[in-house]
Amino acid sequence: MDGFNLPLLLALAAVAGALVWRRANTLTWLLFSWGALWAFFKFGFTVPIPQSVATIYLGITTLALVCFASSSRERLEEVTSPIVRLIREPRYRLPLAALLVALPALAAYNVHADMNVPLEAPGFGREVHPAPPTEITVHGETLDMATADNPYIHLHEDDPAAYEEHLENGRRVYYENCFWCHGDGMGGDGMFAHGLNPAPSNFNDGGTLPILQASFVHWRIALGAPGLPAGGTPWDSAMPAWEKFLTTEEMWDVNLFIYDFNGFEPRALGQH
Amino acid sequence: MARHGISITAAHHPPAACSAAPRAVAAAVAALLATAPLMAQVDLGTEEQRAAGKVVYDKYCGQCHGDDGDGNGYATLRVKPKPRDFTTGKYKFRTTPNGMLPTDDDLRRAIEVGLPYTSMPGWPNLTSAEIDNVIYYIKSFSPDFENPDRYGEPIDIPPPLESTEESISRGRVVYEEQGCASCHGEVGRGDGPSAPTLVNDKGDPIKIADLTQRWTYRGGPTKEDIYRTFSTGLNGTPMPSYADSLEVEDRQHLVNYVYSLGDGDDPGYGTLITAVHAEEPIDLQNGDALDALFADAPMTRFPLVGQISEPGRNFYPSVTSIEAQAVYNRDEIAFRVRWNDLRADTTGRNGPSMDVPMWDEDNGIGGDAEDGAEDAADSGDFFGDFGGEEAPAAAEDDFFGGGDTGDDFFGGGDDGDDFFGGGDAGSGGAEFSDAVALQFPISLAEAGSPLKPYFLFGDSQNPVDLWFVNLTYGVADTFRGRGSDQVVPTEADIVEAVTSYDQGEWTVTYKRRRSSRAGISFAEQQYTPIAFSVWDGFNRERGNKRALSSWFYVYTEPSVQQAATLPVLRAAFLVLAIELLVVFLVRRRARQRAAGSDTAADAVAAAGAPAV
Numbered sequence: 001m002d003g004f005n006l007p008l009l010l011a012l013a014a015v016a017g018a019l020v021w022r023r024a025n026t027l028t029w030l031l032f033s034w035g036a037l038w039a040f041f042k043f044g045f046t047v048p049i050p051q052s053v054a055t056i057y058l059g060i061t062t063l064a065l066v067c068f069a070s071s072s073r074e075r076l077e078e079v080t081s082p083i084v085r086l087i088r089e090p091r092y093r094l095p096l097a098a099l100l101v102a103l104p105a106l107a108a109y110n111v112h113a114d115m116n117v118p119l120e121a122p123g124f125g126r127e128v129h130p131a132p133p134t135e136i137t138v139h140g141e142t143l144d145m146a147t148a149d150n151p152y153i154h155l156h157e158d159d160p161a162a163y164e165e166h167l168e169n170g171r172r173v174y175y176e177n178c179f180w181c182h183g184d185g186m187g188g189d190g191m192f193a194h195g196l197n198p199a200p201s202n203f204n205d206g207g208t209l210p211i212l213q214a215s216f217v218h219w220r221i222a223l224g225a226p227g228l229p230a231g232g233t234p235w236d237s238a239m240p241a242w243e244k245f246l247t248t249e250e251m252w253d254v255n256l257f258i259y260d261f262n263g264f265e266p267r268a269l270g271q272h
Numbered sequence: 273m274a275r276h277g278i279s280i281t282a283a284h285h286p287p288a289a290c291s292a293a294p295r296a297v298a299a300a301v302a303a304l305l306a307t308a309p310l311m312a313q314v315d316l317g318t319e320e321q322r323a324a325g326k327v328v329y330d331k332y333c334g335q336c337h338g339d340d341g342d343g344n345g346y347a348t349l350r351v352k353p354k355p356r357d358f359t360t361g362k363y364k365f366r367t368t369p370n371g372m373l374p375t376d377d378d379l380r381r382a383i384e385v386g387l388p389y390t391s392m393p394g395w396p397n398l399t400s401a402e403i404d405n406v407i408y409y410i411k412s413f414s415p416d417f418e419n420p421d422r423y424g425e426p427i428d429i430p431p432p433l434e435s436t437e438e439s440i441s442r443g444r445v446v447y448e449e450q451g452c453a454s455c456h457g458e459v460g461r462g463d464g465p466s467a468p469t470l471v472n473d474k475g476d477p478i479k480i481a482d483l484t485q486r487w488t489y490r491g492g493p494t495k496e497d498i499y500r501t502f503s504t505g506l507n508g509t510p511m512p513s514y515a516d517s518l519e520v521e522d523r524q525h526l527v528n529y530v531y532s533l534g535d536g537d538d539p540g541y542g543t544l545i546t547a548v549h550a551e552e553p554i555d556l557q558n559g560d561a562l563d564a565l566f567a568d569a570p571m572t573r574f575p576l577v578g579q580i581s582e583p584g585r586n587f588y589p590s591v592t593s594i595e596a597q598a599v600y601n602r603d604e605i606a607f608r609v610r611w612n613d614l615r616a617d618t619t620g621r622n623g624p625s626m627d628v629p630m631w632d633e634d635n636g637i638g639g640d641a642e643d644g645a646e647d648a649a650d651s652g653d654f655f656g657d658f659g660g661e662e663a664p665a666a667a668e669d670d671f672f673g674g675g676d677t678g679d680d681f682f683g684g685g686d687d688g689d690d691f692f693g694g695g696d697a698g699s700g701g702a703e704f705s706d707a708v709a710l711q712f713p714i715s716l717a718e719a720g721s722p723l724k725p726y727f728l729f730g731d732s733q734n735p736v737d738l739w740f741v742n743l744t745y746g747v748a749d750t751f752r753g754r755g756s757d758q759v760v761p762t763e764a765d766i767v768e769a770v771t772s773y774d775q776g777e778w779t780v781t782y783k784r785r786r787s788s789r790a791g792i793s794f795a796e797q798q799y800t801p802i803a804f805s806v807w808d809g810f811n812r813e814r815g816n817k818r819a820l821s822s823w824f825y826v827y828t829e830p831s832v833q834q835a836a837t838l839p840v841l842r843a844a845f846l847v848l849a850i851e852l853l854v855v856f857l858v859r860r861r862a863r864q865r866a867a868g869s870d871t872a873a874d875a876v877a878a879a880g881a882p883a884v
Contacts, residue, residue: 087858100851104844111843115836121543121825122799124722175335175346180580180587184392185332191391194541195577197822204397224581226726235724235734236823240581261331 005044012036026078030065037061126198127231129212138222139248148215149269150252163256170257173250181238186261196238203258214255214266221251314420315376317408325409328402333410336391341413349634351391352588354476361416362473362508365491370505370513372424373416379407387490389592427503427515432495433524435531443529446522450514452502460484460533461612461776468615468810470510478509479590482612482776486534488592493537499527539593542572543824545802547598547605547794549831554599554606554783556770562781566608569597576611576806576819582728582756584628584816590614590808591819594708598826605794605828606783607710607739609804616773617702617809618744624709624729624751624805625759626815633817704809705744708780711736711803712792714752724801727823729753737791738805739767741780746771748782756816764790799825 019032041054069079086092086099135144155163174182181200183190188202201208209217219227225237242251259266317325330339336355338344343357356363365382366374383403386394398406411417433439447453455470457463460483467480486493491501503523505513514523548569555561573595578586594611714735717723725734730753738751738759748769752762767784787793792800804821807813 084858084862087855088862096855100848100855103851104847107847108840108844112836112840115834115839119544119546119827121827126722171335172346176350179335179347179391180578184336185395185397187397189393191389191393192577192580195575195821226731230723233722235726235731236722238581238727238822244583 003046005046008039008043012039025082026069026075027080027082030069030079034061034065124233126233126236127229128198129216130229130232132216132219136219136223136227138218138243138251141248143215143218145215145219147269148218150214150218150255150266152252152256153214166253167257167260169250170253170255170260173246173254174257174261177242177245178254186258192238198233198237200239203262206264209259209262209266210264211267213269214259215269217255217258217266218251221246221255222248314418314423315408316411316417317405321405321408322412324402325405325407328398328406329409332395332398333406341410347391350587352476353390353472353478354474355392357474358410358413360508361414361422364506364509365501366504366507367426367429367500368424368504369427369515371507373422375426376404376407379410380404381492383407385492389488390490427500429496429499429503430520430524432499432527433521435528439525439528440532441529442522443525443527443532446518446526447529450517450526452526455480455510456483457614457776459775460530462614463612463776466510472510473508480614481511483530483533484535484612485539485593486531486537487539493534495527495531498530499523502526502530539573539575541575541593543574545572545596545598545607545824545826546570547600547826547828549796549829549833550599550601552601554601554604556606556768556781556783559770562606562770565599565606566597566781569599569608571595571597574804574821574824576804576821579728579805579816579818579820582816583630583633584756585633586813586817586819587633588811589806589813589819590811591806594804594806594821596802596804598828600786600794600828603785604783605786606781607826608779608781609708609710610777610779611708611806612776613706613773613778613808613810614776615702615810616743616778617704617706618773620703620705620744620809622705622707622742622744622807622809622814624738624740624753624815624818625757628815628817632812702809704807704812704814705742706778706809707740707742707807707814708778709738709740709751709805710782711738711753711805713737713801714791716792716798716800724823725753726755727803728820729756729759731755732758736803737762737764739769739782739784741769741771741782743771743773743778743780762790764788794826794828796828796830798828800828802826 015032015036019028024032038058041049041057068075070076086096132145134146135142137143152163152166155166179186179190180192181190181196182188182203183193183200186203188200188205190200193200203209220239222241222243224241224243225232225234225239226241228234228237246254316322329337334345336343336345336347336351337358338348338355341358343355343359345355348355361373363374363378363382365387366372366378368374368378380403382392383395383398383406386392395403416422453464455464455466457467462480462482464480470478470480472478481490482488489497489501491497491506501511503513503515505511505515514526518526546569550565552561552565554565573593575593576589576591578589580587591611591613594609596607596609598605598607600606711727711729713725713730714737723734725731725736729738730736732754736753738753740749740751741747742749746769748767750762750765750767751759752764753759765784765788767782769780769782771778771780773779786795794800801823802825803823806819807817808819813819
């Protein structure tokens with residue numbers, strides 16, 4: 001149920017249950033259905049759907065309910081007779097008066113609220129992991145993205161001591177260059193992160209490093225934001241092109257280090 | 273568990289049974305209770321706990337605090353303040369009296385919550401046990417933690433007094449009397465006369481706290497935190513303890529005053545400036561009229577961070593936020609920006625395209641002699657006062673120039689109050705001036721397109737315009753940027769500016785015609801990208817070494833605002849009219865039917881129709 005507002009759905013289900021139990025009449029059901037769908041479109045999603053889309057859904061819903069109500073004479077009768085009673089019978093005079101005041105007030109409030117929506121800076125979507133180019137050139141050397149791998153990864157088995165040295169060098173590189181943005185503990189929460197949009201990647205997150213190949217990460221480290229295609233909004237990202245500051249070896253070392261620190265492994269070559 | 277408890281308690285307090293008077297019993301119990309925490313204080317943990325703490329430390333802390341706890345990690349060269357040197361046993365944020373060791377809870381707070389606006393934000397992912405263990409390990413770096421005499425009892429923090437007018441004004445008097453203003457400035461913006469001279473006990477320059485920005489307090493933003501901070505002082509820094517010089521009540525008033533200086537617990541960072549419409553002309557020379565114009569314009573605070581994506585990186589910017597507002601009339605638009613700066617640096621040079629040598633990034637240290645000489649040669653300043661041969665030597669043993677004044681840490685010859693500013697010995701000011709720039713794209717992308725110029729001074733395809741003000745001159749210069757190393761002066765538009773510095777706050781007001789042929793035009797109801805740069809000359813910021821923001825927006829509000837009253841009334845009356853009509857129709861039908869002349873279905877149809 002990810003993406004939905006669960007408490008709201010449960011509450012609506014509970015109300016529906018109560019209506020069944022109390023054998024609510026058709027009018028009540030119609031009003032409830034309309035209200036429930038309104039609440040669902042407005043508050044039901046964790047990432048709200050745009051207002052214009054919600055309005056269209058609600059319009060369709062209203063039309064469907066009207067069609068339903070007027071689909072037969074009996075049903076129409078069922079729906080309208082409580083209204084007629086409310087209007088006619090003297091004992092409902094007070095509720096009727098309340099309704100006559102409440103509805104215009106509600107409409108007025110709605111218009112007022114609509115006219116006072118706080119202004120917001122325009123927001124645009126951005127591809128977090130756009131497709132990389134087929135080859136990249138770093139420090140004058142061309143790498144085929146499909147086959148390139150971390151040249152030191154094999155030391156893990158072949159020469160653990162040398163591997164440790166590369167890791168330590170990666171640690172140095174990270175804490176001399178990266179933690180301001182990606183964070184002391186790599187949570188994407190460094191001391192500058194709050195001032196950057198898009199926010200620096202969170203490397204603790206299983207949805208980042210483990211789903212990327214080492215060559216992808218190398219591409220991102222070496223060429224940074226300026227190396228991104230337009231879908232990744234390169235003009236907004238602060239991710240530096242580390243080619244300007246680091247040697248190729250340092251970049252592969254920090255690549256090793258960020259995987260090791262978080263206990264992740266790069267996605268294997270050839271896996272897509 | 274290796275507890276070095278203090279066993280003097282029993283000797284000082286005879287067992288309660290020996291004492292006849294109940295009062296004495298109560299006193300003894302109270303004293304016993306008060307000493308109880310003291311007994312628990314020397315707690316160095318078990319061998320295993322320290323070993324487990326070392327694992328945490330080596331993974332998460334050593335890179336900054338040094339693998340040996342001496343504060344010399346990989347990051348040390350590039351951060352300010354420096355990571356704590358755990359071998360000294362000196363800690364800033366404590367509940368214990370000045371000079372004493374912190375309690376475990378004090379350390380836990382620093383680790384868990386972190387020290388905002390330093391390179392050590394909190395460590396929320398560490399478990400409670402991991403934090404316990406790493407605390408034991410940290411304590412093992414300093415022998416002080418084995419010495420019971422170095423432990424003090426946490427101070428009492430009384431509940432805050434109500435923040436009345438009298439309390440605040442009494443607090444203000446205390447603030448003056450105690451000399452807080454000499455460091456923190458008259459209204460707390462960190463601009464006191466001593467502020468630029470302060471160093472910690474290792475000789476490193478220390479940035480004073482801006483008391484108006486409570487969210488940057490590392491010791492915490494609450495009244496209790498403030499009370500604690502100036503009662504216990506910050507060990508190893510010039511921030512003294514006022515426990516001895518101030519009565520508790522005066523301290524409580526002082527808390528209320530300090531608190532009243534603040535702009536809130538939260539910076540409330542925004543993403544949008546709303547430019548409001550005005551009928552009046554915008555006259556930069558008429559200060560009062562200008563203030564009146566801006567009085568109605570909403571103010572938005574934006575975060576600033578160091579520029580660290582392009583060479584000339586600024587790892588420890590001075591200024592961490594800027595406030596901005598905008599007003600426009602028929603022909604012109606004006607922007608006003610404000611930020612706090614501990615000193616107005618109005619004697620030096622600055623510019624968005626000034627070169628910053630690579631070694632200057634590393635705290636000015638470690639630049640090899642050649643770089644220094646080169647810089648002196650091509651910029652004619654910095655080491656310039658000392659001629660070609662002396663410059664390399666100066667660069668080696670005295671990182672900010674200066675040369676022969678051995679006791680003057682940051683050189684600057686006889687210019688004692690200028691610890692960053694080499695080169696300008698005797699001139700009394702900094703080598704680099706304060707400066708600010710607004711940045712706009714030169715044109716807007718098509719509607720719906722997210723395209724913008726690269727936020728770091730633009731790119732070759734999408735240039736930006738900079739409205740740059742060097743606060744030495746206080747006039748606006750325009751630059752066109754096509755990338756961080758491609759910033760050139762342009763005459764495209766005439767931008768005017770006025771500037772002022774008041775009690776630690778810079779205010780710069782810009783004005784330009786709304787329409788422009790070469791640059792951006794500000795049409796009504798338009799969202800225009802805007803970004804900011806601030807340079808603090810005191811912190812040697814110039815060129816790419818600056819504080820900057822991401823892209824944000826200015827929205828030019830429509831000049832003719834539709835008032836809400838009319839549409840609101842219209843909606844209400846429309847609904848009321850429909851209601852009344854329905855009621856009328858239904859009742860008429862009912863009457864007619866009562867007269868036996870109609871069928872129920874017709875009434876129903878009439879009632880149903882308007883509802884659709």
